Amino acid sequence: MSEKTFSNYIGGEWKASASGEVIQSTNPANKTEVVGSVQKSTRDELNEAVGQAKGALKAWRKLAGAERGNYLYQAAAIMEENLEEIATTMTKEMGKSLPEAKGETMRGIQILKYYAGEGMRSEGDVIPSTDASAFMFSKRVPVGVVGVITPWNFPVAIPIWKMAPALIYGNTVVLKPASEGSVTAAKVFECFDKAGFPAGVVNFITGSGSVIGQGLAEHNDVNAVTFTGSNNVGRNIGNTVGARGGKYQLEMGGKNPIIIAEDCDIEAAVDATLSGGLKSTGQKCTCSSRVIVQSAIYDQFKERLLEKAKDITVGDGMDGSTWMGPCASEGQFNTVKHYIAKGQEEGAALALGGNVLTEGNLKDGYYIEPTIFDNVTTDMTIAQEEIFGPVLALMKVETIEDAIDLANDVEFGLSASIFTKNIDHILSFIDDIEAGLVRINSETAGVELQAPFGGMKASSSYSREQGQAAKEFFTTTKTVFIKG
Numbered sequence: 385m386s387e388k389t390f391s392n393y394i395g396g397e398w399k400a401s402a403s404g405e406v407i408q409s410t411n412p413a414n415k416t417e418v419v420g421s422v423q424k425s426t427r428d429e430l431n432e433a434v435g436q437a438k439g440a441l442k443a444w445r446k447l448a449g450a451e452r453g454n455y456l457y458q459a460a461a462i463m464e465e466n467l468e469e470i471a472t473t474m475t476k477e478m479g480k481s482l483p484e485a486k487g488e489t490m491r492g493i494q495i496l497k498y499y500a501g502e503g504m505r506s507e508g509d510v511i512p513s514t515d516a517s518a519f520m521f522s523k524r525v526p527v528g529v530v531g532v533i534t535p536w537n538f539p540v541a542i543p544i545w546k547m548a549p550a551l552i553y554g555n556t557v558v559l560k561p562a563s564e565g566s567v568t569a570a571k572v573f574e575c576f577d578k579a580g581f582p583a584g585v586v587n588f589i590t591g592s593g594s595v596i597g598q599g600l601a602e603h604n605d606v607n608a609v610t611f612t613g614s615n616n617v618g619r620n621i622g623n624t625v626g627a628r629g630g631k632y633q634l635e636m637g638g639k640n641p642i643i644i645a646e647d648c649d650i651e652a653a654v655d656a657t658l659s660g661g662l663k664s665t666g667q668k669c670t671c672s673s674r675v676i677v678q679s680a681i682y683d684q685f686k687e688r689l690l691e692k693a694k695d696i697t698v699g700d701g702m703d704g705s706t707w708m709g710p711c712a713s714e715g716q717f718n719t720v721k722h723y724i725a726k727g728q729e730e731g732a733a734l735a736l737g738g739n740v741l742t743e744g745n746l747k748d749g750y751y752i753e754p755t756i757f758d759n760v761t762t763d764m765t766i767a768q769e770e771i772f773g774p775v776l777a778l779m780k781v782e783t784i785e786d787a788i789d790l791a792n793d794v795e796f797g798l799s800a801s802i803f804t805k806n807i808d809h810i811l812s813f814i815d816d817i818e819a820g821l822v823r824i825n826s827e828t829a830g831v832e833l834q835a836p837f838g839g840m841k842a843s844s845s846y847s848r849e850q851g852q853a854a855k856e857f858f859t860t861t862k863t864v865f866i867k868g
C-alpha cells in the first residue's frame with residue numbers, strides 16, 4: 385500500500401487544511417510504518433464543513449426517501465468493490481486481524497443497504513382525531529446538520545451506523561473520526577465521493593478532538609451530535625451540546641460481565657469468554673472483561689480457559705495465522721500495561737500472561753500477551769474500570785443471585801451474558817441484569833445491525849442506535865392536523 389496524505393472532504397471536494405500540518409497514522413504492528421496521513425484541520429475549516437452541510441440540507445431533505453436510498457445503495461456497491469483495500473487499511477492502521485477487518489467492512493456495507501431500504505418505509509402514523517371531520521397524522525422530519533464523532537476501534541462500522549440513518553432520514557453530516565482510524569475512514573469517504581452524493585451532504589474533517597470534536601459540540605449550526613468513545617469525552621460533549629439546546633447521543637464504555645453457571649456447557653462458555661474478551665485485542669465496548677464463575681466449577685472452568693488461552697496466536701493482523709493483533713496505539717498499549725500493574729499491586733493473581741511480547745517481529749509492535757487474572761474482587765480497579773485490552777478478570781461466586789449482584793456492581797451497563805441451561809436463571813438474569821444488551825449462552829460482543837444497540841447506566845445517554853431505534857435520534861416528529 386502506498387503511503388498517502390488524505391485531505392478533508394468538504395462540500396464535495398477534497399481540500400487540504402490551511403494549517404499545512406498533517407497527523408501521521410502508523411501501524412501498531414510495525415511502529416515505523418506510516419499507513420497514511422490526514423489533515424490537522426482548523427476551526428475555520430470546521431465552520432466551512434458545517435456551512436456546507438447546512439447549505440445542502442434543504443435540497444437533500446426534499447428528495448424522496450427512495451432517491452436518498454439510491455445514494456446509499458451506490459455507496460454500498462462501491463465499498464463492496466473496494467472491500468479488500470478498506471479492510472487491509474484497517475488492519476494496518478489499528479491492528480485488528482484481517483478477517484475481522486473484512487467482516488467489519490462487510491457489516492458497514494450491509495448497514496448502508498439496510499438504511500437505503502428505509503427510504504421506502506413509513507415515516508409516520510395516521511392517528512384518529514376526536515374531530516370526525518379532521519385528518520391527523522404524525523410525520524418524521526430530519527433534525528438538521530448532524531455532527532458524527534467516532535472512535536478508532538470500529539473505524540468503518542461505527543461511522544456508517546451513525547451516518548447511514550442520519551442521511552436516509554434527510555439530515556446532512558459532518559464526520560470527525562478518531563485520528564487512529566482516520567485513514568480507514570478516508571477510504572470510506574472515497575467511496576462516498578464516487579457515489580456522487582450532492583455537494584455538502586456528506587463531509588469529512590480530521591484533526592484533534594479538542595479542536596474539531598469540541599468545535600462540533602459547540603457549533604450552533606450543528607443540530608445534533610452522535611458520539612462513541614470514552615466516558616469523560618462523551619460526558620463533556622453531552623454537557624456542551626445540551627447547554628446550547630442541541631440533541632446528543634452518547635455511546636461510551638462497558639465493563640461487561642459473563643456469568644458462568646455450574647450447569648453450563650463449559651466448552652462453549654470457555655470459547656465465548658475468549659472470543660468475547662480477547663477478539664479485537666479486547667478493544668470493543670462490548671468485550672467481556674469480568675468472568676463471574678460459580679464456585680462448583682471454578683477450577684474446572686479456569687483450567688480449560690487457561691489451556692485454550694495459551695494456544696492463542698498473537699501477531700500482525702495481516703498474517704493469516706494471527707488470532708489476536710496488537711493494541712491499537714502506543715497510548716492504548718500504555719493504558720493496558722498500567723492496568724495489569726494495578727491488578728498486581730491490588731492483589732489479583734496473574735494466572736496467565738501480563739507481559740509485553742518482544743520476540744522477533746513482535747518487538748516492532750504494541751503487543752501484550754492474553755492476560756487472565758484470578759481471585760479478582762469487585763473493589764479492585766481492574767474490576768471497575770474499562771481497560772480496553774486483552775485482560776480478563778476471573779471472579780468467584782456461590783449463587784446466581786450473587787453473580788447477578790456482582791455483575792451489576794459497576795457504573796457501566798452495556799452488555800452482559802450468562803451461560804446456563806437453567807430457565808429460572810435465564811429469566812432472573814433477563815429481569816435483574818442492568819445492561820442494554822442481554823445475551824444468553826452467547827458472548828457479550830457482537831451486535832446485529834437491525835436491532836437496537838446501547839447501554840444502561842454510564843454506558844450511554846439512554847438513547848439507542850441502529851435498527852429502527854436510530855429513527856428516534858435522527859428525526860423529530862411533526863403532528864399534523866388537517867381540517868377540511
Ligand SMILES: NC(=O)C1=CN([C@@H]2O[C@H](COP(=O)(O)OP(=O)(O)OC[C@H]3O[C@@H](n4cnc5c(N)ncnc54)[C@H](O)[C@@H]3O)[C@@H](O)[C@H]2O)C=CC1
Pocket residue numbers: 533534535536537560561562563591592593594596597598599601612613614615617618620621635636637638668669716719770771772
Ligand atoms: N465505547 C467505545 O467504543 C470506545 C471506548 N473507548 C474508551 O476510551 C478510552 C480512550 O480512547 P480514545 O481514543 O482516547 O477515546 P476518546 O473518547 O478520546 O475519542 C473518541 C472520539 O472523540 C474525539 N475527542 C477527543 N477529545 C474530544 C473532545 N474534547 N471533544 C470532542 N471530541 C473529542 C476523538 O478525537 C475521537 O474522535 C479507551 O481506552 C476506551 O476505554 C475508546 C474508543 C471506543
Ligand SMILES: O=C(O)CCC(=O)C(=O)O
Pocket residue numbers: 537538542612667668669670671828829830831
Ligand atoms: O460488539 C460489537 O460488534 C460492537 C462493539 C462496539 O460498538 C464498540 O466497541 O464500540
